[in-house]
Amino acid sequence: MANIFAFAEQRAGELRKVALENVTAARALADATGGEVHALLAGSAGIAQKAEQLGKHGADVVLVCEHDALKDYNAEAIAALAADRIKSGGYRVAVFSTSAQGRDLIPRVAAKLGVGIVTDVTDARIEGDAVIVTHPVNIGKVIATASIASTPAVIGLRPGNTTLVENAKAARVEQVQPVGDPSASRVKVKEMKQGTSAKLDIGEAPVVIAGGRGLKSADGFKLVDDLADAFGNAAVGATRAVCDDGWRPHSEQIGQTGRVVSPDLYIAVGISGAIQHLAGMRTSRTIVAINRDKEAPIFKIADYGIVGDVAEVLPALTAAVREARKSH
């Protein structure tokens, strides 16, 4: 029997989807050995209300730490708290996400615990004394299977790679205290500029519509925005080239030096499919490509392709998607 720790990421008092992914994955690991899932949820007063959602996805216990200085992500305080709980709880695996916050947090936690860590994990299982993980290397052109020999093993899941499963558990809330003074951090968030809150993030959206140079201009992205609107559950991404040109912000960049996404549906619009871009989206479940050049490499990894001018195809697709969603 082995209990599993899961970190519940929140922003502005709302759970992020990766929190549920972490709990779902932790549940699978715990069920394989007959253990419990304990989730850690830190935020300002009232965050405990979110425990129920974690229970729905399989948390037996939710460790809740409420403190004003934990309202926003506070790297030093959260790392100290997580390391302390993981150590005292005697967990076999500590499951985090390789989100922007996770990338910052996980190595600190592993360092405090002095244990092995792998990020961007696409699969994990416990095998005897080792935790075996799969982890894409060399921008996804090679897949490594690695063994973490320490207890606990700290892993960061690839965001979007875990399909949420509901598996209701009690979610007993246990209030826990911060470690030290959470206000004493050497790094302080002075300002947070939130994008339009209505917009879904490319890491969380089930559908990602990404545009490239084939859209001709920043204004050309209007076609992509319209299609995303038609879906209603889509986010907009972009290639490095168009971010470098300033058509879209770098936060929307998908690829080797940008974000890695694994949505249910990825629609590449006017994207040729450079290897650096494929690195950021090749694990998407279904890939659609729309491009004028039928020789474009994107068609090699796309499940469905349309050869044609995006200015002609996209409005037609937007109308068809709107129609299809209406009949639901």
Add this chain to the structure above:
Amino acid sequence: MKIAVCVKRVPDMDARFRISADGTSLDEAGLKFDINDFDAWAVEAALQLKEKAGQGEVVVMSLGPVAAQETIRKALSMGADRGIHLAADRIPFDGFAIARALAAELKEGSYDLIFFGKMSPDSSNGIVGPIVAELLDYACVTAISGLEMADGRGTAKRELEGAQEFVEFTLPAVLTVDEGLNTARYPSLKGIMAAKKKPLESKPAQLGDTMVTIKSLAMPPDRPPGKIVGEGAAAVPELVRLLQTEAKVL
């Protein structure tokens, strides 16, 4: 200000990779190597700080086989002052082991700032910088795309998912660099000549035990072959039908 930059020699990602006979490493024959892009931006950031201050020292450190010295020379030719090579037969996959060896050496230097790239595309873990920060008990800001230093304090910009964060930090600090912070300069001919005479010390890396090891490497499974649904707007109805009935995503 005394600044260290940790850099890694990585293979060109455009290459077609082959797995070695041992099944746990890549065949390096025919691969081209260069400094990791994120690390080049880290070197640039350090050089800009030194130039702005009009004083200070930029020390470049790299762990790995003898060839890591080429990567250090590249940073020296960009303008860094001296290099330290931590010699190891190969770069382990275990980021903690790498961080431990770097931290042991960095501790001796009493640096005000230590720069890393936010990750390297080969091992793709992105953990070495923050682990070093913990081991040295330095403040740490990861994945910065903006940086201002004044009066011994810094302000950095970070790109989060759908948000931007501005943080203030105290020195000494570890910073890891994201794309967008700067554009790395090319070494000038003069820089390349000067780099040949700059000090580069080599000593064994104190790697210690590794906790994470590669069991096997494999090529990713091929995606099932896709199909061209058709040409132009006429193909849209068929695409929508496939998305609804076959892929079941609409």
